[in-house]
Amino acid sequence: MNDAGACVSRREVLIATAASAALTTAEAADAQAALTPAAALPATQARVTLEVNGQLRTVDVDTRTTLLDLLREQLQLTGTKKGCDHGQCGACTVLLDGRRINSCLMLAVMAPGARVTTIEGLGEPGRLHPLQAAFIAKDGYQCGYCTPGQICSAVGMLDELQRGMPSHATPDLAARPLLSADELRERMSGNLCRCGAYANIAEAITSVAGGAA
Template sequence: MEDFVGNLSRREVLIASAGTAAFNLADAASPERPMTAAPDLPPTMGRVTLEVNGKTQTVDVDTRTTLLDLLREQLQLTGTKKGCDHGQCGACTVLVDGRRINSCLMLAVMAPDAQVTTIEGLGAPERLHPLQAAFIKHDGYQCGYCTPGQICSAVGMLDELKRGMPSHVTHDLAVKPLLSADELRERMSGNLCRCGAYSNIAEAITEAAGGAA
């Protein structure tokens, strides 16, 4: 038998509380980009507008939906893979406003007006991104499950390197870091390949970067 608070059951109170908490989390994360008000939706739902691979998308989502599930289940962009679903393997890596993130750890309602780039937005079969072409050339995959996340992460990583962002193995913080073997391993350590194709992945990234790692 359910307990009742006023005219609401305990279950309804808990659902409403979860929805409120998710909305508050979204507001705290992006105060300059408030989520679109949607008074026609129930408290557990939110309406978010974001740009995905250059196309504006407005979607009604459960406030507990991750960006990963929004991309895969509602926008049918299944190139982004769900691996561990705990932010540990990197298979779900996408670019949000140019920064690489684990999309399984980000709620969709936390990304209003964000620019999201998935593996589908980097290139097409007839016009590959340089990293996609390099992965093919150097056989930087076996089963291929981690490959979209590896490539998206590498795009973000090379941009970080270009902007001079240090890593944990950068020896001199006053000098712009180079793509050494140590830097590459450290910066890509969040992306796991269960097949063990790391040497080929490193060769592909190095060629695309024009570096010497």
């Protein structure tokens, strides 16, 4: 074309074509993202701050990470054991704000600002928790795998007794202490011992509780 105002250079045609292609690609990507299921998207991350054994810890975790895996894999507190990973054996029991929980059933992102106590935080060599000392004195373990969960659960259980919390086996709500043999079995029923050291475990707990189970 001879008309300078109507003349379009080859360079301008290429630029316009590229811009149109880029816009089409972006629109296609947006449409594909809208159709992509959430499970196929990259896992999100979260920053969690919580108090573990008296120390503030801030960690970045996958939002699917359990409290158990946070403690073991990221904080290297391997005293807390992974047993069934389904909340059935009690090996992963820790104290959360003073109450016993199965850490395999709780996501780390559900515990921001919480106070977590593991077996490492209960005592240390030369300054054992009374229950740790009792388990040693009464031989309340064999392989020892369930022992951290047993002790943490017993700590939480004895606190429940002090607060007068009944169990499903409590026949008399006015009785003190609430720790008959049936009470002890029911209250510790969430903690399994494959070695079968239950008699010595019960003796260790009872010696600290001061009951007559």
